[in-house]
Amino acid sequence: MPSVQYGNTTIEYHIYEKNGLKSHYISVAQEEGVILKGSRLSLEESNQLILKKARWIIEKLELVQANHRDEIVTGSRIQYLGRKYYVQLLIDDNRSDIQIRFTASKFQVQLPSSLHSQRALKAAFQDFFQQKAKEKITPRVRKWSKITGLDFEALKFRQLEKRWGSCTPSNNIIINTDAIKLPFTLIDYLIVHELVHTKVKNHSQAFWAELSKHIPNWRELDGKMYGMKL
Secondary structure, three states: OOEEEEOOEEEEEEEEEOOOOOOOEEEEEOOOEEEEEEOOOOHHHHHHHHHHOHHHHHHHHHHHHHHOOOOOOOOOEEEEOOEEEEEEEEEOOOOOOOEEEEOOOEEEEEEOHHHOOHHHHHHHHHHHHHHHHHHHHHHHHHHHHHHHOOOOOEEEEEOOOOOOEEEOOOOEEEEEHHHHHOOHHHHHHHHHHHHHOOOOOOOOHHHHHHHHHHOOOHHHHHHHHHHOOO
């Protein structure tokens, strides 16, 4: 799939060659993404046409995403580690399951047509985030435990509805699976916040005093956490 870079945004698009058209047309749709339709062009010429309309394309992509924010389709944007990445669905009826591959710039999702449903896709992404949360957050919890000297009993990952994390009376730390969608700065803040609860069980003055020893800018980070969507 060809793509162009416009500022910090990568615009991927499809080319539909159609002879007989007097001009070239660009459309943006939820399922198909960005489409350039018209007679055959060189890749350089196609890229220039997309760049010429880049601002309009980005506005349309944002509008389409806002109208179907919870749907997972080609052209969707899914948040991961603080950024939103493009989703590409690839139907492969030789498969019997859904495979999600993150390429550092987008999510490539291979699936059979029998599993092409929102329910199946959302379950697959939830499994993906569960796996990545364990893989990427677990070593950071251990690192921060050593740095702060705050020990915990066990680490668990669960889907929580109203909290990013918690610490039980027996010092088990529970991290919301969706925390993997946060940038690492906020993931680290969440980790230290819960580690401090192994020492101070409430949000008293003593808690914030202990937290400030390890995260001096906790107020700024706490405000950002509050503004993040669960």
